[in-house]
Amino acid sequence: MKIALIGYGKMGKTIEAIAQHRGHEIVLRIDINSPHLLEKEHLQQADVAIEFTTPETAYHNILKCFAANVPVVCGTTGWLEQLPAVKAQCLEQHQAFLYASNFSVGVNIFFELNRRLAELMAPQGAYNASMVEVHHTQKKDAPSGTAITLAEQILEKLPAKTGWVNETTQDPALLGIVSERTDPAPGTHIIQYDSPIDSITITHTAHSREGFAAGAVTAAEWLKGKKGIFSMKDVLSL
Numbered sequence: 001m002k003i004a005l006i007g008y009g010k011m012g013k014t015i016e017a018i019a020q021h022r023g024h025e026i027v028l029r030i031d032i033n034s035p036h037l038l039e040k041e042h043l044q045q046a047d048v049a050i051e052f053t054t055p056e057t058a059y060h061n062i063l064k065c066f067a068a069n070v071p072v073v074c075g076t077t078g079w080l081e082q083l084p085a086v087k088a089q090c091l092e093q094h095q096a097f098l099y100a101s102n103f104s105v106g107v108n109i110f111f112e113l114n115r116r117l118a119e120l121m122a123p124q125g126a127y128n129a130s131m132v133e134v135h136h137t138q139k140k141d142a143p144s145g146t147a148i149t150l151a152e153q154i155l156e157k158l159p160a161k162t163g164w165v166n167e168t169t170q171d172p173a174l175l176g177i178v179s180e181r182t183d184p185a186p187g188t189h190i191i192q193y194d195s196p197i198d199s200i201t202i203t204h205t206a207h208s209r210e211g212f213a214a215g216a217v218t219a220a221e222w223l224k225g226k227k228g229i230f231s232m233k234d235v236l237s238l
């Protein structure tokens with residue numbers, strides 16, 4: 001498969017190594033210094049584009065892929081307010097788009113555990129839910145995209161919580177998400193349910209970026225030749 005890498009930073013380089021190891025060819029490496037490579041005549045060399053850039057640039061890059069008729073796998077976080085517009089454009093232009101706040105198999109299983117745990121906790125008024133996410137100091141967004149996905153799942157299942165805040169809170173109606181930045185930290189997410197009697201904690205710890213990158217390559221392999229809007233739930237049949 002021919003892959004265009006949009007964003008050639010920590011994730012772009014890890015994806016390159018895994019994709020090449022699996023026999024794929026990287027036909028374009030696009031970073032902030034090579035915006036001309038986002039034009040149709042270059043992008044259409046690729047079977048699929050994998051986009052890991054910045055919150056400010058993801059939206060524009062994805063629309064460039066649609067314009068070139070290239071399916072796009074996107075892992076950039078911190079631009080969720082533009083996601084509905086991207087999905088609308090994808091459908092209108094009959095394109096293919098797969099977004100995940102986290103591509104690792106482990107986190108996608110953790111998402112299922114989180115949903116089920118919140119469901120079990122819904123009638124248990126004695127417990128208060130909270131979250132901690134830990135990432136490296138170069139991370140631009142907080143809370144992490146993964147933390148927002150986890151929070152949305154909890155809000156869907158726990159009627160006691162009506163919103164989330166990116167700090168500790170004494171308000172029982174709010175889910176507090178604490179963001180810690182330290183090095184090295186590829187990504188840790190901790191969900192806690194505390195009562196006066198006991199606590200339940202579930203944790204996912206990434207040991208490197210390999211899981212995210214391998215998942216993104218798997219998603220690209222899966223997306224090639226498809227049209228529509230997809231997620232890792234489709235790829236992993238969860």
Ligand SMILES: NC(=O)C1=CN([C@@H]2O[C@H](COP(=O)(O)OP(=O)(O)OC[C@H]3O[C@@H](n4cnc5c(N)ncnc54)[C@H](OP(=O)(O)O)[C@@H]3O)[C@@H](O)[C@H]2O)C=CC1
Nearest residue numbers: 007008009010011031032053057075076077101102103212
């Ligand atoms: N969904 C998931 O599983 C994961 C998502 N992420 C997310 O992926 C994103 C990237 O992470 P990471 O690789 O660690 O970050 P990096 O900062 O290491 O890489 C981002 C890259 O994007 C480049 N870039 C900036 N603007 C543009 C542009 N307009 N066009 C093309 N490239 C551009 C940057 O170039 P320059 O350095 O020159 O500015 C840099 O090389 C983040 O949003 C992060 O949260 C990260 C890990 C997993």
Ligand SMILES: O=C(O)C1=N[C@H](C(=O)O)C[C@H](O)C1
Nearest residue numbers: 077101102139144145146187
């Ligand atoms: O920026 C990162 O590094 C990561 N970002 C994603 C997120 O915001 O959730 C996924 C992973 O946690 C690493």
